[in-house]
Amino acid sequence: MTALELGKDLLGLESLTAQQIVLILDTAEPFKEVSERAIKKVPTLRGKTIVNLFFEVSTRTRISFEFAEKRLSADTVNVSSQGSAVQKGENLVDTARNLEAMRIDMVVIRHPSSGAAKFLADRIDSNVINAGDGKHEHPTQALLDLLTIRDKRGRIEGLRVCICGDILHSRVARSNIWGLLKLGAEVAVCGPRSLMPLGIEQLGVRVISRIEEAIEWADVLNILRLQLERMTGGFIPSLREYNRVFGVTVKRLEQARHDLLILHPGPINRGVEIDSAVADGSHSVILDQVTNGIAVRMAVLYLLSGGRRETAEAAMGLNV
Amino acid sequence: MTSSGSMDTIMDAHAFARALERMAGEIGALADPADLVLVGIQRRGVELADRLASLISKSGTEIPRGALDITLYRDDLETIGPKPFVGETNIPCNLDSKSVVIVDDVLYTGRTVRAALNELADFGRPSKVSLCVLIDRGGRELPIQADIVGERISVGKNDRVDVLVRELDGKDGVELVAEGEG
Numbered sequence: 001m002t003a004l005e006l007g008k009d010l011l012g013l014e015s016l017t018a019q020q021i022v023l024i025l026d027t028a029e030p031f032k033e034v035s036e037r038a039i040k041k042v043p044t045l046r047g048k049t050i051v052n053l054f055f056e057v058s059t060r061t062r063i064s065f066e067f068a069e070k071r072l073s074a075d076t077v078n079v080s081s082q083g084s085a086v087q088k089g090e091n092l093v094d095t096a097r098n099l100e101a102m103r104i105d106m107v108v109i110r111h112p113s114s115g116a117a118k119f120l121a122d123r124i125d126s127n128v129i130n131a132g133d134g135k136h137e138h139p140t141q142a143l144l145d146l147l148t149i150r151d152k153r154g155r156i157e158g159l160r161v162c163i164c165g166d167i168l169h170s171r172v173a174r175s176n177i178w179g180l181l182k183l184g185a186e187v188a189v190c191g192p193r194s195l196m197p198l199g200i201e202q203l204g205v206r207v208i209s210r211i212e213e214a215i216e217w218a219d220v221l222n223i224l225r226l227q228l229e230r231m232t233g234g235f236i237p238s239l240r241e242y243n244r245v246f247g248v249t250v251k252r253l254e255q256a257r258h259d260l261l262i263l264h265p266g267p268i269n270r271g272v273e274i275d276s277a278v279a280d281g282s283h284s285v286i287l288d289q290v291t292n293g294i295a296v297r298m299a300v301l302y303l304l305s306g307g308r309r310e311t312a313e314a315a316m317g318l319n320v
Numbered sequence: 321m322t323s324s325g326s327m328d329t330i331m332d333a334h335a336f337a338r339a340l341e342r343m344a345g346e347i348g349a350l351a352d353p354a355d356l357v358l359v360g361i362q363r364r365g366v367e368l369a370d371r372l373a374s375l376i377s378k379s380g381t382e383i384p385r386g387a388l389d390i391t392l393y394r395d396d397l398e399t400i401g402p403k404p405f406v407g408e409t410n411i412p413c414n415l416d417s418k419s420v421v422i423v424d425d426v427l428y429t430g431r432t433v434r435a436a437l438n439e440l441a442d443f444g445r446p447s448k449v450s451l452c453v454l455i456d457r458g459g460r461e462l463p464i465q466a467d468i469v470g471e472r473i474s475v476g477k478n479d480r481v482d483v484l485v486r487e488l489d490g491k492d493g494v495e496l497v498a499e500g501e502g
Contacts, residue, residue, distance in 0.1 A: 037443065
């Protein structure tokens, strides 16, 4: 595999090189324009069948993938764990093999278990794209974060990015850390001790314990959603207390650099990890992230699609 | 690109400039300049469209120009795989009722033009679409012909025609690179 190919699957950013990440971001640029057209569709993936296999609830990611697939003219099928044979106890590989027997080309999978995407990719011939596996990785979210930062600041290298909140449960944090470090950013994490994985420093990130300090230090804040569904283990005393200590508020932002960027992967808990006025304020690029998500996913689908691996290289010196 | 094989000059900078002058005149005569839109195919077609538009604009009317990258409309994704670099597509105005001139450097199989026609249709319904190329090298695989041609040449299947433009290659010209047997 050369540096300019992604291979069969996109499972995470840990296994990609900086060049491959930049390739995806560069490829995403022209796809933005497709979504601005009156007819938002190109015929690139005509005849390809893509299954969106979602074993966990999702609005943004699933819809974003579906738009990306449709704007590339692929045929799509959505399978969710509710209302499918998964409820009858069918295991992951059997589900996927049955889908493959229907002659599909790609699977986009979201699953509550870390490693589920790789497990599947090793066992089926179709391209597999990880749309979030447990606490492991969510590569397309990190890619759209990187694209948004690069759009707004013109670079990633040398920027100081602080990821704030529930790092322990966050696949978004992990994918972002890998991607940012590979592209030369300085990365910090900030959040309650109880939500900070042990040994996180070993990844090469700085740990900041106070949000005020993070705001002063950073060029970019990526504020994670407090995963309320995972807060039953007594990680934090109360939502109100979390907001009082770690919430990104208008008052705290008075200490920020004027060009600080604020990202959030959504869905937002307004008044918990971020104040409404901040989420809708001038630092926020949260909706740009959503727009960029479609372009990044189109780029990934395009780069993984078609072409036998051995002949893909020939495409580079093409003279048609 | 490859460095093997011999190289012949088909057009020097002088002949290149003369060809563009003549082509600009022919484009100007195609339609009312107020209705003209020049659309170049990435990458060298875009540079040529810019040059042609400037030449036509000398006579008064400013001609809108756009860029088309046909990568996403190719018919060979299945066989050769995704081309890693997708260029910019930028259509400057609504194309309804316009007279659109597609500009490319070399016309060969016609597949690029086929893709460009499909892509243009997604941007509107021009009253007329014409094709203008600097070099027609023959070898068509589709029923497509150019309306305006800088020069027609006949070259072998294994030869390559390189159009050079100042902005990208440092000089203007057209070269024939013989790849030998292969």
